[in-house]
Amino acid sequence: MTNGDPSTDDDRQTGLVTYSRTLLAPAELARRDRAYAALTEAVRELCDAQLRTEVDLEEVGAVAAEVRAVTARLLTSARERSFGIELGHDGGAREHGNAVLGLRNPFACAVGARAMFWDDRGARATLELGALYEGPPGCVHGGVLALVFDQLFTEAAAAVGQVGMTAELTVAYRRPIPLGTVTVDAWLEVVDGRKRRMHATCHDGDGNLTAEAEALLVLPRWLEGSDAIWPKRPPVDALDGDVSLDPSVT
Numbered sequence: 055m056t057n058g059d060p061s062t063d064d065d066r067q068t069g070l071v072t073y074s075r076t077l078l079a080p081a082e083l084a085r086r087d088r089a090y091a092a093l094t095e096a097v098r099e100l101c102d103a104q105l106r107t108e109v110d111l112e113e114v115g116a117v118a119a120e121v122r123a124v125t126a127r128l129l130t131s132a133r134e135r136s137f138g139i140e141l142g143h144d145g146g147a148r149e150h151g152n153a154v155l156g157l158r159n160p161f162a163c164a165v166g167a168r169a170m171f172w173d174d175r176g177a178r179a180t181l182e183l184g185a186l187y188e189g190p191p192g193c194v195h196g197g198v199l200a201l202v203f204d205q206l207f208t209e210a211a212a213a214v215g216q217v218g219m220t221a222e223l224t225v226a227y228r229r230p231i232p233l234g235t236v237t238v239d240a241w242l243e244v245v246d247g248r249k250r251r252m253h254a255t256c257h258d259g260d261g262n263l264t265a266e267a268e269a270l271l272v273l274p275r276w277l278e279g280s281d282a283i284w285p286k287r288p289p290v291d292a293l294d295g296d297v298s299l300d301p302s303v304t
């Protein structure tokens with residue numbers, strides 16, 4: 055079975071998760087990542103612009119036709135399926151389709167070198183959740199926050215070497231979260247065999263606690279002994295200085 059991309063080997067099915075391994079040299083991978091990251095950012099800006107635009111309807115129709123033409127250009131050569139998880143040369147997972155932080159996913163909200171950090175307890179995400187993520191008027195959609203928690207639990211578990219998949223997730227929404235800057239922290243509390251009990255908090259841009267979450271992550275049986283490595287994020291103390299590790303280039 056193939057994902058239709060000649061730059062990767064055939065897919066390997068592990069449980070329900072599919073991996074492929076890149077056949078490209080590291081420099082070529084980095085060159086591609088930079089180009090696709092620029093395209094993703096341009097599309098993300100387009101999505102925000104189309105949501106908020108108030109241009110006249112004739113212009114709306116003209117832009118729609120142009121966007122369809124651009125879409126057709128991209129589809130002249132495209133994967134048959136989703137990105138999946140591609141393994142780099144070092145075994146590092148290239149999760150470019152991921153809904154929260156995928157390099158090639160315009161819906162992803164944790165983008166750039168300053169979005170996701172690890173420390174020796176877990177992980178932190180500092181996100182700009184704008185108009186595209188609205189639920190209650192002017193506020194972040196509760197499902198979007200659950201999505202962010204879900205991903206950050208995986209990050210926090212990986213940060214302490216205890217990767218797992220989400221088996222249970224509970225969110226307590228304590229107050230509406232204004233659109234804008236949101237900071238989410240997640241950490242590991244208890245390890246019991248393949249089970250990891252996690253906790254997380256969400257604060258708005260004024261520092262108010264807006265939500266808390268708990269999760270049970272389980273290391274899947276099929277992942278035991280796998281050579282897949284979740285990609286490393288910069289340490290939290292890099293928040294105050296230069297971030298030398300760019301997660302968009304793995």
Ligand SMILES: CCCCCCCCCCCC(=O)SCCNC(=O)CCNC(=O)[C@H](O)C(C)(C)COP(=O)(O)OP(=O)(O)OC[C@H]1O[C@@H](n2cnc3c(N)ncnc32)[C@H](O)[C@@H]1OP(=O)(O)O
Pocket residue numbers: 071147204205208217218219220221222247248249270272273274275276282283284
């Ligand atoms: C590079 C890395 C890539 C890794 C890829 C990671 C991508 C990250 C994406 C972001 C996060 C997500 O979206 S994750 C996607 C959402 N989650 C999922 O799709 C998971 C779907 N569920 C599953 O695949 C499975 O049920 C698992 C993996 C959770 C467990 O399956 P398993 O490995 O066969 O484990 P199993 O033997 O059944 O259970 C082991 C122990 O856990 C307990 N347990 C299992 N499920 C539950 C549960 N829901 N609630 C309570 N307890 C549970 C069992 O009772 C048992 O306890 P005891 O008897 O030992 O006491």
